[in-house]
Amino acid sequence: MSDFETDRRHANVQVAALFDALLQVPDGPENRLVEAMRYTTLSDGKGFRPYLCYASAQLFNVDEAHAIRAAAAVEAVHCYSLVHDDLPSMDDDDMRRGKPSLHVAFDEATAILAGDALLTLAFDILSDEATHKEAGKRIDLMAALARAAGMRGMVGGQMIDLQSPQLALDAGGLTRLQKMKTGALIGFAVEAGAILGAADEAERHALTGYAHDIGLAFQIADDVLDVDAASSDLGKTAGKDAEDGKVTFASLLGQERARDQAGLLVEQAIAHLSIFGASADSLRQAAEFVINRQN
Amino acid sequence: MSDFETDRRHANVQVAALFDALLQVPDGPENRLVEAMRYTTLSDGKGFRPYLCYASAQLFNVDEAHAIRAAAAVEAVHCYSLVHDDLPSMDDDDMRRGKPSLHVAFDEATAILAGDALLTLAFDILSDEATHKEAGKRIDLMAALARAAGMRGMVGGQMIDLQSPQLALDAGGLTRLQKMKTGALIGFAVEAGAILGAADEAERHALTGYAHDIGLAFQIADDVLDVDAASSDLGKTAGKDAEDGKVTFASLLGQERARDQAGLLVEQAIAHLSIFGASADSLRQAAEFVINRQN
Numbered sequence: 097m098s099d100f101e102t103d104r105r106h107a108n109v110q111v112a113a114l115f116d117a118l119l120q121v122p123d124g125p126e127n128r129l130v131e132a133m134r135y136t137t138l139s140d141g142k143g144f145r146p147y148l149c150y151a152s153a154q155l156f157n158v159d160e161a162h163a164i165r166a167a168a169a170v171e172a173v174h175c176y177s178l179v180h181d182d183l184p185s186m187d188d189d190d191m192r193r194g195k196p197s198l199h200v201a202f203d204e205a206t207a208i209l210a211g212d213a214l215l216t217l218a219f220d221i222l223s224d225e226a227t228h229k230e231a232g233k234r235i236d237l238m239a240a241l242a243r244a245a246g247m248r249g250m251v252g253g254q255m256i257d258l259q260s261p262q263l264a265l266d267a268g269g270l271t272r273l274q275k276m277k278t279g280a281l282i283g284f285a286v287e288a289g290a291i292l293g294a295a296d297e298a299e300r301h302a303l304t305g306y307a308h309d310i311g312l313a314f315q316i317a318d319d320v321l322d323v324d325a326a327s328s329d330l331g332k333t334a335g336k337d338a339e340d341g342k343v344t345f346a347s348l349l350g351q352e353r354a355r356d357q358a359g360l361l362v363e364q365a366i367a368h369l370s371i372f373g374a375s376a377d378s379l380r381q382a383a384e385f386v387i388n389r390q391n
Numbered sequence: 392m393s394d395f396e397t398d399r400r401h402a403n404v405q406v407a408a409l410f411d412a413l414l415q416v417p418d419g420p421e422n423r424l425v426e427a428m429r430y431t432t433l434s435d436g437k438g439f440r441p442y443l444c445y446a447s448a449q450l451f452n453v454d455e456a457h458a459i460r461a462a463a464a465v466e467a468v469h470c471y472s473l474v475h476d477d478l479p480s481m482d483d484d485d486m487r488r489g490k491p492s493l494h495v496a497f498d499e500a501t502a503i504l505a506g507d508a509l510l511t512l513a514f515d516i517l518s519d520e521a522t523h524k525e526a527g528k529r530i531d532l533m534a535a536l537a538r539a540a541g542m543r544g545m546v547g548g549q550m551i552d553l554q555s556p557q558l559a560l561d562a563g564g565l566t567r568l569q570k571m572k573t574g575a576l577i578g579f580a581v582e583a584g585a586i587l588g589a590a591d592e593a594e595r596h597a598l599t600g601y602a603h604d605i606g607l608a609f610q611i612a613d614d615v616l617d618v619d620a621a622s623s624d625l626g627k628t629a630g631k632d633a634e635d636g637k638v639t640f641a642s643l644l645g646q647e648r649a650r651d652q653a654g655l656l657v658e659q660a661i662a663h664l665s666i667f668g669a670s671a672d673s674l675r676q677a678a679e680f681v682i683n684r685q686n
Contacts, residue, residue: 122543122547124567125550126542126548126551126571128550128554129542129546129547129550130542133542180507183500185498185503203480204480205478205480205481205553206550208478208480209546209549209553212471213542213547216510216541216542216546219514219536220537220541223533223534223537224534231529231530235518235529235530235533238514238518238530239518239519242514242515243515245511247421247425247428247512248417248421251511252417252508253421255420255424255501256420258504259420263420272419276421
């Protein structure tokens with residue numbers, strides 16, 4: 097296995113163990129909520145964002161338990177966003193990670209509440225001393241997460257995305273949308289490692305550039321896969337964007353140019369990592385994974 | 392005006408000014424989200440939770456700007472919970488604070504996202520240095536808010552509430568539900584003042600007891616009002632609980648015993664405040680307000 101595959105598996109096994117411990121099912125009628133939170137956090141996703149957090153923390157020899165807690169916070173926010181985005185009034189998607197979406201497996205109300213509770217859990221995790229003994233580091237993590245996930249980041253991006261069939265976005269508009277909707281949280285995943293590791297200015301700058309480029313490449317690759325792949329490979333409904341009348345990088349640029357663009361971004365992302373030498377090999381492989389994955 | 396009315400007005404005018412400043416409408420398609428956040432945070436609520444935070448902070452001469460930021464975080468979480476609870480798949484309520492619910496005025500997707508963004512905004516507000524220069528105090532606030540709002544607090548309570556028509560709750564079960572659903576956030580509002588004011592053990596204990604008792608009294612009074620009042624007075628749909636087949640304190644105890652119970656709780660709440668002397672008069676009047684209000 098490559099460094100990337102080893103790290104990805106290692107990080108996600110530990111994140112799952114943490115969710116399992118945090119989400120012990122209570123003995124009361126609120127158990128339905130916790131079951132729903134387990135359904136989504138313990139499902140079989142790519143675990144790309146937790147990996148990024150873990151691998152970026154590794155560059156600075158961050159205590160592994162700290163990195164895993166930050167990675168779990170990232171994953172909790174990612175899961176919440178998927179659960180809410182899949183709702184009938186949003187993207188109305190019945191399938192996610194190869195199984196029924198949460199609102200299908202449970203119901204809409206439970207899905208809304210489970211998303212709410214996962215977002216809250218992310219801040220709960222970060223606020224705990226177990227994440228870092230210095231309050232200042234925990235505050236930096238929480239402030240950065242609130243920025244990335246909030247109205248000027250992920251949620252704002254989803255608001256634009258929902259309106260996109262009416263917006264006739266050009267490549268610039270679509271890039272801005274994706275920077276908010278997916279880029280901001282990918283950026284936070286990498287930034288969290290830098291915060292925990294007390295990275296210097298140049299290191300932070302390199303990691304921010306890396307995250308920006310792979311974030312956009314990730315989305316372009318998603319758009320290309322959405323056209324190419326079968327639903328069974330994706331684990332979610334394929335061809336959904338075109339059906340919904342949404343502009344995508346594939347529809348704007350065509351499949352081939354979109355693929356080229358993603359490839360260029362990955363090269364650029366890797367170039368940012370030069371200051372870290374061989375210790376960033378895992379992140380380099382992760383960048384390649386972004387465009388070579390099948391789902 | 393009583394101390395309480397003066398303080399309540401003063402706190403809420405300032406909280407509204409802070410929301411107005413934080414929620415400047417951007418020049419892009421995400422403006423819809425920010426408009427929706429303004430619609431709910433700048434609507435005409437009782438402002439009871441922000442008041443509690445402000446008044447409890449006043450006991451310790453907390454810097455007013457700090458208290459108002461914490462109060463705004465409480466109100467952001469309260470508004471998010473109302474917006475999500477009113478959704479068709481939850482309590483399905485078309486009216487709130489005397490005007491159409493957010494999902495009626497905008498649409499369901501926007502309401503879900505605005506709720507998400509308001510929850511995130513609460514943590515954003517608390518993480519900022521403007522809330523307190525000590526990172527430790529900000530962490531304590533954020534940890535307490537995450538606990539109060541999360542799966543073991545408010546969201547867990549809403550999960551139970553949704554299932555309550557099937558649960559045949561007794562008074563004990565209903566009390567537990569309300570302690571989670573409404574009590575936890577009211578508790579946080581008061582606790583936030585104590586955290587900012589570095590209250591000692593005895594003061595915290597007194598305030599926790601006070602918050603517990605008025606939280607429960609508040610809910611009992613709500614149940615009584617839901618039976619007695621007209622929708623136009625409540626600013627939301629009256630008689631909704633009975634219609635939904637939900638057990639309430641009014642249906643369990645009868646209107647009269649429920650009123651008596653709320654009265655006893657208010658006396659108990661006021662008794663907790665004795666260690667603060669006259670400086671807690673505003674909080675005493677607030678406790679009376681809980682059972683004497685018309686909406």
